[in-house]
Amino acid sequence: MSTDTWIVVGGQPGIANLVEAARSLDASVTAAVVGPRSLADSVAASGVDRVVWFGEDREAPVEAYATSVAAEVAAAEPRVLLGGRHPAERVLLGAVAASLRAVVLTGAQSVSIEGADVVVVQAVFGGIAEQTVAVTGPLALVLDGGAVPPLCDPVPVEEVDAAPMAMTVIENRPSEFEVIDLAAAPRVVCVGRGLKAEKDLTLIESLAGAAKAEVACSRPLAEGLSWLGKDRYVGSSGQHIAPELYIAVGISGQLQHMAGVRDAVTIVAINSDPEAPIFAEADYGLVGDLYTLVPAITDALS
Amino acid sequence: MRVAVAYKWTSDPQEASVGTEGSIDWSRAKAGLSQYDPVAIELARRLADETGGEVVGVTAGAAAAGSPIACKTALSRGVDRLVVVTDDSLGGAGTTAVAEVLAAAVRHIGDVDLVVTGDSSMDIGAKMVPTVLAGLLGWPAVADVTAVTSGGGGVHVEREAPGGVEVLEITGSAVVAATADAAVPRVPGMRDLLAAGKKPVEHLQLSDLGLPDASSQVTVRASSRPDTKVRKGQMIDAADPEAAAGELVSALRLSGAL
Numbered sequence: 001m002s003t004d005t006w007i008v009v010g011g012q013p014g015i016a017n018l019v020e021a022a023r024s025l026d027a028s029v030t031a032a033v034v035g036p037r038s039l040a041d042s043v044a045a046s047g048v049d050r051v052v053w054f055g056e057d058r059e060a061p062v063e064a065y066a067t068s069v070a071a072e073v074a075a076a077e078p079r080v081l082l083g084g085r086h087p088a089e090r091v092l093l094g095a096v097a098a099s100l101r102a103v104v105l106t107g108a109q110s111v112s113i114e115g116a117d118v119v120v121v122q123a124v125f126g127g128i129a130e131q132t133v134a135v136t137g138p139l140a141l142v143l144d145g146g147a148v149p150p151l152c153d154p155v156p157v158e159e160v161d162a163a164p165m166a167m168t169v170i171e172n173r174p175s176e177f178e179v180i181d182l183a184a185a186p187r188v189v190c191v192g193r194g195l196k197a198e199k200d201l202t203l204i205e206s207l208a209g210a211a212k213a214e215v216a217c218s219r220p221l222a223e224g225l226s227w228l229g230k231d232r233y234v235g236s237s238g239q240h241i242a243p244e245l246y247i248a249v250g251i252s253g254q255l256q257h258m259a260g261v262r263d264a265v266t267i268v269a270i271n272s273d274p275e276a277p278i279f280a281e282a283d284y285g286l287v288g289d290l291y292t293l294v295p296a297i298t299d300a301l302s
Numbered sequence: 303m304r305v306a307v308a309y310k311w312t313s314d315p316q317e318a319s320v321g322t323e324g325s326i327d328w329s330r331a332k333a334g335l336s337q338y339d340p341v342a343i344e345l346a347r348r349l350a351d352e353t354g355g356e357v358v359g360v361t362a363g364a365a366a367a368g369s370p371i372a373c374k375t376a377l378s379r380g381v382d383r384l385v386v387v388t389d390d391s392l393g394g395a396g397t398t399a400v401a402e403v404l405a406a407a408v409r410h411i412g413d414v415d416l417v418v419t420g421d422s423s424m425d426i427g428a429k430m431v432p433t434v435l436a437g438l439l440g441w442p443a444v445a446d447v448t449a450v451t452s453g454g455g456g457v458h459v460e461r462e463a464p465g466g467v468e469v470l471e472i473t474g475s476a477v478v479a480a481t482a483d484a485a486v487p488r489v490p491g492m493r494d495l496l497a498a499g500k501k502p503v504e505h506l507q508l509s510d511l512g513l514p515d516a517s518s519q520v521t522v523r524a525s526s527r528p529d530t531k532v533r534k535g536q537m538i539d540a541a542d543p544e545a546a547a548g549e550l551v552s553a554l555r556l557s558g559a560l
Contacts, residue, residue: 012464061470063444070437085429087445087461087479094433094443097398103519104397106428123528125315126427129324132524142430165442167476170458171469179465211560223483230462230481237422237429237482245559255316266559267533268550283533283557284550288540296547301560 001137003113006078008069008096009033010089011062013042017146018082023047025080025113032073033157034065034092040157046149054162062088064164066095072160074099079137080111080118084145097140105133106142126236127259144240177229180214187213187245190234190261193220194250194271194290198227203294204249210301211247218251234260250290253278270294303355303415303452307346308404308435309339309376311367312425324525333366335375338420340487342480345450346418347380347488353452358411359384362403364393368505377498378490384503385411391508391515397426399516401434406511408439415475416457417441418450421482429479436477444470445479 005022009015009031022029030050033040040053052072054065073081073096081102083093097104107123109130117134120141124131182188189208195201201215208215215232222233234241236256242263249270251257258281261267269282270293279285286293317331346357359381361367368388376384385407392403408414417439419432429445436443448467449460456473462481490498508515536553540546554560 061444061468063442066437066443067440090429090445091433091436091443094430094435095437097430098401098434098437101398101402104428104430104434105520106426106430119523125318125326125425127528128315128318129320129326130526130528131324131522134521134523135519142428166456166473167442167444168471169468170454170471172463172466173469174466219482223481226483237427245554262528262531266554266557268554279537280535281531281533283536284553285535285537286540286546286550287537288543288546292543293540293546296543297550300544300547300551 001077001079003027004076004078005029005080006073007031008081008083008092009043010092011035012086013039013148014145016149017143018084019046019048019149021111021143022082032069034062034069044157045151045154047152049155051155051157053157053159055159057164059168060164061167061169063091064167065162066092067165068162070095070099081140083142085142090142093140093142100138102138102140103135104140108141108143111141126256128255180231182214182216182232182239183241185214186243187211188216188241188243189213189247189249190216190251191249192218192251201227207294207298210298218257236260248278249294251278252276253281303350303353304413305346305350305355306358306360306408306411306414306417307342308360308417308419310336310423311361311363311372312336312423314424320527324527336420337424338422338482340379341485342418342420343379343381344485344487345480349450356382360404360407362387362392362400364388364390373503374495374498377501378494380488383501385506386503387506389508395516396520397428397430398434401431401438403513404435405438406513410511417477419479421480432477432479441475441477442472443477447478447480448484450478
């Protein structure tokens with residue numbers, strides 16, 4: 001095993017957190033990039049030491065390169081592997097982890113090297129507890145990729161021959177929902193099961209409009225009810241956000257939900273149940289009917 | 303088509319309690335089929351029915367995973383037969399260790415065309431077992447899959463992509479991880495539960511698959527409760543909604559949140 005760190009990049013450029021975590025380990029950092037040449041060029045200017053690119057094929061999805069990436073990265077025997085949470089990124093990292101029989105951890109809050117150990121502080125079981133663990137390596141970490149890193153002096157892009165697996169993209173269908181970047185929104189109004197009907201979303205949209213906020217939801221509204229797009233769902237297995245202001249409407253505040261928003265600067269909770277756990281994690285709490293409180297707050301803002 | 307569905311028998315962290323020093327008490331959490339696994343079973347069942355094939359359930363865990371109730375729960379939801387690998391060392395085993403056992407079990411079943419998994423396990427929730435499993439098998443993997451049908455000499459897989467849905471054609475064996483709402487799972491009736499008791503279950507030990515104990519490569523040095531931000535915790539009396547709204551907005555403006 002070498003002491004090198006590798007970043008696995010799959011199809012999208014939001015890797016600032018990966019580069020930052022890799023750089024903090026004081027070792028050589030190589031990025032393995034699957035995606036268009038423009039992506040490889042942007043990664044080459046992100047602050048890594050080396051970029052290995054697997055070439056372009058318009059029909060092959062990112063995942064088709066999993067075995068090629070696994071072979072290339074495993075041959076370098078890195079100690080630490082980093083990858084993002086997007087589905088294709090997880091597929092690439094999983095293939096590399098399999099080749100190296102690496103330990104896989106997904107809730108890391110910090111990572112450091114202590115002698116022969118890689119030490120990780122991580123949230124476990126959906127964030128109900130934290131552990132400090134030591135791994136002798138190799139270790140694969142799944143992290144939030146973060147933003148597109150700021151540009152710095154580029155390193156050369158080394159192209160390697162790749163043999164994509166037998167999978168092709170045969171169709172693309174646009175979503176009926178508008179694409180949004182919830183993580184970038186400074187203010188978010190998030191609605192949960194307290195909302196009785198889909199048509200009542202207009203109340204929430206009005207509040208969000210008055211507060212210049214983005215609309216988000218808890219899991220049941222995006223998965224199951226499909227009232228809102230999945231990129232608006234906040235929670236442990238959805239979006240993890242840290243807005244300046246988070247207004248939670250009709251959300252009880254279960255652990256899995258709060259794991260997605262615990263880092264918000266200010267949390268406002270509106271819920272009819274005074275015992276709802278969200279009040280324990282809110283800066284401002286209002287116990288009452290959202291159907292009267294939300295329009296009142298919308299008016300007060302306008 | 304022979305469709306394997308990998309599932310987990312485990313407990314929900316929502317029902318666990320956490321001590322002041324971060325120790326987790328699972329004693330009040332009831333074991334069950336992991337939350338999203340019924341969705342995977344449903345997808346597998348529909349694909350097997352479409353192609354005139356079978357659904358083989360496969361799991362790896364501590365002894366409880368091989369209990370009659372665990373087996374019946376999986377079998378009553380549309381699985382034809384089970385391959386269950388149990389060992390004490392698999393209780394709480396990590397992603398890669400579990401994936402290694404599942405890969406060996408899939409090879410043991412033989413001629414598997416597709417492995418379907420749920421979105422994530424309800425305990426660890428890493429969303430990585432299916433991708434490591436595919437890596438170990440050398441098969442393609444797709445995550446966040448919303449639909450699977452047969453087609454093009456293999457399968458057509460729909461998955462969520464930024465701004466929409468992408469349809470992929472995969473030739474040869476593959477692993478797919480479904481989204482949490484890819485299908486509405488059937489609710490087993492009394493007849494399904496009775497039939498489940500008669501379906502075959504193959505119980506295996508790690509040695510049957512030529513695998514060593516799943517020794518942990520992770521040493522836990524410390525545990526704690528998560529730091530929660532210190533919040534103001536200011537309750538605003540909402541008896542008069544307009545007054546409450548005014549008070550909230552002033553407070554938010556005063557603190558710079560607005």
